Amino acid sequence: MAAIETRGLVRSFGDVEAVAGVDLDVADGEIYAFLGPNGAGKTTTVRMLVTLLRPTGGTARVAGYDVAERPDDVRRSIGVALQEAALDPLMTGRELMRLQATLHRIPRAKGRERADALLQRVGLVEAADRRVGTYSGGMRRRLDLAMALIHEPRVLFLDEPTTGLDPTSRQAIWDEVRKLNDEGATVFLTTQYLEEADRLADRVGIIDAGRMVAEDTPSALKAEAGRPHLEVSLAEGDKRQAEGILARFGAVPATHDGVVSVELEHGAAQVAQVVRALDEAGLAVGSLDLVEPTLDDVFAAKTGHRLEGAGAEPE
Amino acid sequence: MTDYLRVVAALGRRSVKQAFRRPQFLAPILLFPTLFLILNTGGAGSAEDIPGFPEVNGILDFELPGTLIQCTMLAGVSAGISLALDVEVGFLDRLVTAPIHRSAIVLGRLAATAVLGLLAGVYFLVVGFLSGMTVEGGPLGVLVILVMVPLSALAFGAIGSALALRSGRASVVQGIFPIVFVILFLSSAFFPRDLLTEPAATIADFNPMSYMTEGIRDGVISDVSLEPVLKGLAGVALLAAIGIALCSYALRARLRAG
Numbered sequence: 001m002a003a004i005e006t007r008g009l010v011r012s013f014g015d016v017e018a019v020a021g022v023d024l025d026v027a028d029g030e031i032y033a034f035l036g037p038n039g040a041g042k043t044t045t046v047r048m049l050v051t052l053l054r055p056t057g058g059t060a061r062v063a064g065y066d067v068a069e070r071p072d073d074v075r076r077s078i079g080v081a082l083q084e085a086a087l088d089p090l091m092t093g094r095e096l097m098r099l100q101a102t103l104h105r106i107p108r109a110k111g112r113e114r115a116d117a118l119l120q121r122v123g124l125v126e127a128a129d130r131r132v133g134t135y136s137g138g139m140r141r142r143l144d145l146a147m148a149l150i151h152e153p154r155v156l157f158l159d160e161p162t163t164g165l166d167p168t169s170r171q172a173i174w175d176e177v178r179k180l181n182d183e184g185a186t187v188f189l190t191t192q193y194l195e196e197a198d199r200l201a202d203r204v205g206i207i208d209a210g211r212m213v214a215e216d217t218p219s220a221l222k223a224e225a226g227r228p229h230l231e232v233s234l235a236e237g238d239k240r241q242a243e244g245i246l247a248r249f250g251a252v253p254a255t256h257d258g259v260v261s262v263e264l265e266h267g268a269a270q271v272a273q274v275v276r277a278l279d280e281a282g283l284a285v286g287s288l289d290l291v292e293p294t295l296d297d298v299f300a301a302k303t304g305h306r307l308e309g310a311g312a313e314p315e
Numbered sequence: 316m317t318d319y320l321r322v323v324a325a326l327g328r329r330s331v332k333q334a335f336r337r338p339q340f341l342a343p344i345l346l347f348p349t350l351f352l353i354l355n356t357g358g359a360g361s362a363e364d365i366p367g368f369p370e371v372n373g374i375l376d377f378e379l380p381g382t383l384i385q386c387t388m389l390a391g392v393s394a395g396i397s398l399a400l401d402v403e404v405g406f407l408d409r410l411v412t413a414p415i416h417r418s419a420i421v422l423g424r425l426a427a428t429a430v431l432g433l434l435a436g437v438y439f440l441v442v443g444f445l446s447g448m449t450v451e452g453g454p455l456g457v458l459v460i461l462v463m464v465p466l467s468a469l470a471f472g473a474i475g476s477a478l479a480l481r482s483g484r485a486s487v488v489q490g491i492f493p494i495v496f497v498i499l500f501l502s503s504a505f506f507p508r509d510l511l512t513e514p515a516a517t518i519a520d521f522n523p524m525s526y527m528t529e530g531i532r533d534g535v536i537s538d539v540s541l542e543p544v545l546k547g548l549a550g551v552a553l554l555a556a557i558g559i560a561l562c563s564y565a566l567r568a569r570l571r572a573g
Contacts, residue, residue: 050412053573075414086405090336091329102325103413105318131336147409 001064003028003155003186004049010057011044018044020210021058026188026203028154031181033201034190035295041210042190043083046159049188050080063154076104079148079185081141083159089133093124093143096132097150104151111150118146122176138169145176156180158189162196174200194295206299213302222293224301228268229253229291231261237283245277261291268292322415326423331430333397340393343492344435348386349442352378355505356446369507371536372449379443380532381504383464384524386435388495391471394428395488399479402569411570421480421562425472432468436461448535456534459544463531466551473558480565504528523550 004026011019019041026032036042047053049062051071060067063077087096097119101111119128122142127135132143141161148156158177162170177200181187191197197204198218205215214221227250234242239260246252246262249270253261264270268290278285300306334340355378371377401407410420440460450456478488499505501515502524511519519525530547533540 047573052408052411054571072414075412078412080409080412082405082408084405086409088329088333088401088404088406090333095329095332099325099329100409100413102321103410103415105322105414 001028002026002061003030004032004060004062004188006045006049006058006060008058009045009048009055009060011041011048011053012056017210019048019055022207022210022212024205024212026186028186029181029184030202031177031187031189031200033197033204034188034207035192035194035197035204035299036190036207037192040207042192042207043159044210045207046082046157046188046190050078050082050157051075076151077154079151079153079156081144081148081156081158081161083163087132087135087140087143090131092129092131093119093135094128096143097128097147100147100150106151114150118149122146123172136169138165138172141165141169141173142176145173149180153185155186155188158187160190160192162191162193170196198295204295206295206302208299208303214298218295221295221298224298226293226297226301227263227265228293229261229263230271230274231259231289231291232274232278233259233286233288235284235286237281241281242278242283245281245283246274248277249274319416319419322419323423323426326410326419327426327430330394330397330424330427334393334427334431340397341431343389343393344386344431345438347389348382348435348439351385352382352439352442355382365510369536372451373447375443375446375448376451376535377532378505379439379448380460380528380535381499383436383439383460383531384467384502384504384528385495385499386439387432387464387468388471388499388524390428390432390435390468391473391475392488392492392495393431393475394424394472395475395477395479395491396485397479398424398476399483399485399488402479402483403485407569417566417570418563421473421476421559421566424476425469428472428475429465429469433461433465435468436464450535451537452534452539455539459534459539460531463527463544463547463551466548466555467527470551470555470558473555473562477558477561477565480562480569483569498522499524502528523554526550527554 002025004024006022006024009019009022010017022045034042034045044053048055049060049067051067051074054068062074065073065077067074094115097115098111101115106114119125122145124139124143124146127139132140135143145161162173165173174196177187177189189200201218203216204218204221206213216224232242232246239258242260243252246260250263250265253263262274271288271290275285275288296306356375369377407420411417440457452459475488478491482488501518502522503519504524508516508519508525526546527550530544530550533543
């Protein structure tokens with residue numbers, strides 16, 4: 001049974017179709033990244049899947065339950081960490097964990113035990129009795145994640161879990177997501193960061209203007225976008241001669257800024273052969289750069305425009 | 316049912332803690348009515364000599380019931396602001412994605428407002444007794460206060476919460492703050508209905524706040540009589556019914572809109 005399954009999912013706000021017929025199949029135990037720029041329909045899709053918003057068309061099933069017909073069963077099966085960790089700044093971390101346990105009808109003693117264990121897991125034991133208002137962004141996200149896990153959900157929804165975090169906090173969240181997935185949780189995460197999708201996800205769905213434009217594993221999507229190309233700067237020697245040699249390994253686009261490049265027909269495995277061929281011809285290589293296609297290239301190929309903030313690191 | 320009450324109690328506890336941890340929530344409930352009480356009793360001390368003014372042991376006995384209703388109105392505004400902040404920061408979404416009955420979210424908030432009303436009622440009774448107030452109705456009069464005040468806070472809390480759920484903005488709820496005073500002055504909270512001039516007198520006749528205040532006042536300035544207490548409870552019930560209906564409508568509309 002799929003953890004998440006949607007067919008022709010639609011959500012309109014007046015005349016505006018924020019989500020315009022999205023089909024999704026997320027398998028049990030998968031990490032699925034939903035990638036797209038701001039306003040693409042990621043958050044609207046998630047809000048429908050977590051029962052915060054009723055679809056205006058199509059169907060969606062989460063953990064086997066229809067989100068419109070059996071929302072309470074969906075809520076019992078999912079953990080949710082929404083964008084901008086929605087936490088009460090006046091409560092302490094421990095108080096919020098215990099409240100969350102009560103909301104999920106976990107018996108008091110067990111709830112306290114789970115809360116303490118999760119605070120330990122996300123490294124917030126020392127800060128547990130401090131008010132959340134004093135937490136850093138990373139600590140708030142970790143607490144949010146811990147709260148989403150209190151009832152051991154089958155499917156975990158993370159809406160832009162690392163937006164605005166520093167690299168260390170981001171890495172901590174990624175490590176935790178991987179661990180959770182290793183333990184069997186299905187993770188559905190939305191992100192606008194290419195690196196996040198590339199490094200975490202088993203599969204990536206790309207959404208733009210409310211429509212799915214691509215879906216596959218990160219490597220398959222990148223392979224579809226084009227072959228890797230090798231950029232060669234010569235320390236010494238004739239560029240025209242170098243172009244002739246590189247043409248043996250694939251198409252050679254026009255030379256820019258003194259850099260000769262080749263689209264490697266058989267991928268990165270050909271790099272050694274290229275270097276050897278240039279060396280045998282007496283051409284001294286100054287630098288070599290193997291450029292792999294990115295998810296942004298995939299996005300550009302599918303939509304005709306680059307992903308907002310592409311390549312940019314989260315702040 | 317036990318689970319439901321456990322959730323209501325947990326959400327209520329959280330709301331009470333919020334009030335104690337953010338002075339901005341507690342100050343309007345205690346500080347402003349105390350200042351008003353001082354001003355009213357200090358500035359209107361000779362009002363009790365006006366012909367037609369009810370017989371009282373002192374102006375404080377007459378004014379304190381109005382202060383109690385004022386305090387419960389402000390508790391309602393505070394409850395609304397607090398709930399609107401939950402909407403603004405997304406905490407309401409967290410509650411809505413939990414497998415709980417939606418009514419528990421509002422009921423928890425209202426239960427907390429009633430508890431805060433009760434605590435404020437006790438505070439004003441202590442302040443009153445220390446300042447020479449007498450409760451002619453004796454323990455029964457005190458009991459009427461301790462029942463009416465929390466219920467009144469709950470009713471105003473429902474109206475504040477409805478506004479919070481409808482607008483989703485704390486600033487909008489805060490905006491009704493001045494209206495609270497206007498509504499209160501158009502009732503018998505601080506002056507007898509019989510002595511009000513038109514059109515205030517007619518408005519006060521239709522203002523539930525008049526009956527709520529008089530329900531409390533009756534046991535303070537005389538023996539407890541059934542009629543004013545029942546009228547006061549009817550006023551509370553009417554406001555609570557309107558508030559809860561509006562809350563329910565506003566919550567459903569908010570959930571539908573997502």
